[in-house]
Amino acid sequence: MTKKILLLSAYRSDSHASWAKWLTQNLAADWRVLELPGRYYRWRIRGNPLSWLDELPELLHDWQPERILATSMVDIATIKGLLPQLAAVPVSYYFHENQFAYPQGEGQHNSVDPLMVQLYGALAADECLFNSDFNRQTFLTGVDALLKKLPDCKPAGLAARLGQKSVLLPVPVNAVAGGEKIPGLILWSHRWEYDKKPELFLQLLQLLKAQNADFKLALLGARAQKIPAALTHIRKEFSAQILVDAMVSRADYEYWLGAAEVVVSTAIHEFQGLSVHEAVSAGAVPVVPDDLCYREQYPASFRYTPGDMNAAAQMIGGVLAEQFRPLPEVKSSADTWQQWLCYC
Missing domain, CATH: 3.40.50 (Rossmann fold)
Incomplete structure (x- = not known):
């Protein structure tokens, strides 16, 4: 029944x-x-x-x-x-x-x-x-x-x-089909709000620029009516690198996830990390803080000391230089939710 x-x-x-x-x-x-x-x-x-x-x-x-x-x-x-x-x-x-x-x-x-x-x-x-x-x-x-x-x-x-x-x-994750990678594409797929620390992302991009890294940007995620200062600065300083800067449709969102080589988090708050999960399922390399929910989701080789953008930049530099590491497995909790339904 x-x-x-x-x-x-x-x-x-x-x-x-x-x-x-x-x-x-x-x-x-x-x-x-x-x-x-x-x-x-x-x-x-x-x-x-x-x-x-x-x-x-x-x-x-x-x-x-x-x-x-x-x-x-x-x-x-x-x-x-x-x-x-x-x-x-x-x-x-x-x-x-x-x-x-x-x-x-x-x-x-x-x-x-x-x-x-x-x-x-x-x-x-x-x-x-x-x-x-x-x-x-x-x-x-x-x-x-x-x-x-x-x-x-x-x-x-x-x-x-x-x-x-x-x-x-955990929240079920529907795997996103990977597409053809755009060389050097770095993905930001979070809300542009204080708890995701976009100012640290700006700092990270400036460090990559100082290292003469060749990268491009996909700036996704919801943004409030009041544009955060970090996003305004990124738009000005890195306009030549930005390929997309919008809250896009689901189909376009999945395209950019599949095209990204790297997905970055600089968050100080993350309970589930769904956007990073989806990007990793599409073949992006995660670069995330050694903190929050990320510790239980990704091996240490994908985590940097929280707030240390130099360490994050070094990790990204290695990926962009084609020093690829095996991607972590993204586990779906679909079976666990089916079990919950059976026993609830």
């Missing part, structure tokens, strides 16, 4: 949307999906029970789920309290990210609210699913650190209890 699953995603960013699409297309279940747009982050994480206050009862009028799969942006504890029909439905709480380890950007104010939403959600869930061990460990460490700051009347061993129901379940 087909299992009835309610998928709740409170912040439909590109990675969340890709994940939800893969699940509903590849796992045989009776899915109902509610998603909210990926904008107004603080309102989304705190207000999603209100946003769905009328829509959820209407959905449940003639359909009752057997399992809820909710992202960690969903205030599932409040939703279950507001809707008695959902109170006894088992919950799998999926952590694409955790707010305990999310770096704070300039102008952002620190608030305990997002932390408490995820903590209560994890407590209300029957299982906590994480896309990487880095994500899992930083969440549990963050819970411990938060409790130490609270004055009194605190439960003991809370992180250990949550750890007992925490499972590693």
Whole structure:
């Protein structure tokens, strides 16, 4: 009998949307999906029970789920309290990210609210699913650190209890077909935001230029209305090297992944590294920090000391000089998700 699953995603960013699409297309279940747009982050994480206050009862009028799969942006504890029909439905709480380890950007104010939403959600869930061990460990460490700051009347061993129901379940990666490589093409496939540190990428390009490296650039990834200073500088200083500079269609995105020789990350925040995964599946050599989720995904020979652009430039120089190393294997978690469906 087909299992009835309610998928709740409170912040439909590109990675969340890709994940939800893969699940509903590849796992045989009776899915109902509610998603909210990926904008107004603080309102989304705190207000999603209100946003769905009328829509959820209407959905449940003639359909009752057997399992809820909710992202960690969903205030599932409040939703279950507001809707008695959902109170006894088992919950799998999926952590694409955790707010305990999310770096704070300039102008952002620190608030305990997002932390408490995820903590209560994890407590209300029957299982906590994480896309990487880095994500899992930083969440549990963050819970411990938060409790130490609270004055009194605190439960003991809370992180250990949550750890007992925490499972590693990476986002499925659909391999991208490799194409004909463009010699010297370096790929940036991340959001142009503070947590991806584009200013370090600029520094890296300047080092390669100083070394007389012959390279070209594919600048992909979402960009905000306010263009970051690093991107403006790259456009000016490296205009002759730029082959593409846009948020392109999926077909064009896969073309550039297949054409790239190198994919670079300079991130200070990365829980799953999906864009690098996809590029590696298409035959690009990863050059990533020895940090974050990358440590569990790629051998040490593809990782540089975080922030050390000289080391990153040396690695890229070796690739561009045709000192190729075997590409790391990109494992798909499709079978693991099939197992989850069988046992949930």
